[in-house]
Amino acid sequence: MMRFICLALGLLAGIAYSDTLNYAIPSRLEVLDDCEYPASYEIANFTRYTDDVDGSQNSTSFHFLDSKTEIDTCCQQNSTSKNSIEGTNRWPCDNPDVEFIYQTTNIVGLTVIEKVCPETGSSFEASGSSNPVLNCAVSGSGTRCIAQQSLIQGNFSSLEPIPPSS
Ligand SMILES: *[C@@H]1O[C@H](CO)[C@@H](O)[C@H](O)[C@H]1NC(C)=O
Ligand SMILES: *[C@@H]1O[C@H](CO)[C@@H](O)[C@H](O)[C@H]1NC(C)=O
Ligand SMILES: *[C@@H]1O[C@H](CO)[C@@H](O)[C@H](O)[C@H]1NC(C)=O
Numbered sequence: 001m002m003r004f005i006c007l008a009l010g011l012l013a014g015i016a017y018s019d020t021l022n023y024a025i026p027s028r029l030e031v032l033d034d035c036e037y038p039a040s041y042e043i044a045n046f047t048r049y050t051d052d053v054d055g056s057q058n059s060t061s062f063h064f065l066d067s068k069t070e071i072d073t074c075c076q077q078n079s080t081s082k083n084s085i086e087g088t089n090r091w092p093c094d095n096p097d098v099e100f101i102y103q104t105t106n107i108v109g110l111t112v113i114e115k116v117c118p119e120t121g122s123s124f125e126a127s128g129s130s131n132p133v134l135n136c137a138v139s140g141s142g143t144r145c146i147a148q149q150s151l152i153q154g155n156f157s158s159l160e161p162i163p164p165s166s
C-alpha cells in the first residue's frame with residue numbers, strides 16, 4: 001500500500017471561501033447563535049487506489065480544509081480503517097469532527113460531513129458532496145486514480161442531526 005503523505009497546516013490557506021450558508025438552520029438550533037457554521041470546504045489531492053488482486057490494498061485519501069471553522073485535516077480509508085458509525089460507510093478523518101463517504105454507485109461521489117460546533121455539544125452535522133473527475137492509470141495489479149482538479153471547492157448543502165450509532 002502506498003503511504004499517503006498528508007501535510008496539514010494551512011497548505012491551502014488564503015483561498016477565497018464562501019461565507020454564505022447553503023442550508024437553513026432549524027429554529028431549535030437557536031442556542032448556537034455564537035456558532036461558526038460550516039459553509040464551504042476545499043479538498044486537495046483526492047486519490048483512490050483499487051487493487052484487482054489484493055482488495056486489502058484499496059485506499060482512498062485526500063486533504064480537507066474548512067478555513068472558516070479552521071479544520072485542516074487528512075482523510076483516508078484503507079483495510080485497517082474503522083467506520084465512524086458502525087453499519088454505515090462513513091469514515092473518520094484524522095480530525096474525527098470530519099467524516100466522509102466515497103461511493104461509485106448510488107449517490108456517486110465524495111460526501112464530507114462536519115460536526116456543527118462540537119464544542120457546544122450540538123448534535124448536528126453539515127454535509128456537502130462533490131464528484132471529483134478522476135484521471136486513472138494502471139499501477140501494479142491495480143488502478144490509481146487522482147482527481148483532475150488538484151483543488152476541489154465545495155459547499156455544505158445540508159444540516160441534519162447526527163445519526164445515532166447502532
Ligand atoms: C498534494 O500532493 C503533493 C504531492 O504529493 C504534495 O506536494 C502537496 O503538499 C499535497 N497537498 C496537500 C494540500 O496535501
Ligand atoms: C478493491 O477494489 C476492487 C476494484 O474496484 C474491487 O473489485 C474490490 O471489491 C475492492 N476490495 C475491497 C476489499 O474493497
Ligand atoms: C490507514 O488508514 C488509517 C486511517 O483510517 C491511517 O491511520 C493509517 O495510517 C492508514 N494506513 C496506511 C498504511 O496508510
Ligand SMILES: *[C@@H]1O[C@H](CO)[C@@H](O)[C@H](O)[C@H]1NC(C)=O
Nearest residue numbers: 018020021022040153154155
Ligand atoms: C457555493 O455557494 C456560493 C454562495 O451561494 C456560490 O457562489 C458558489 O458558486 C458555490 N460554490 C460551489 C462550488 O458550489
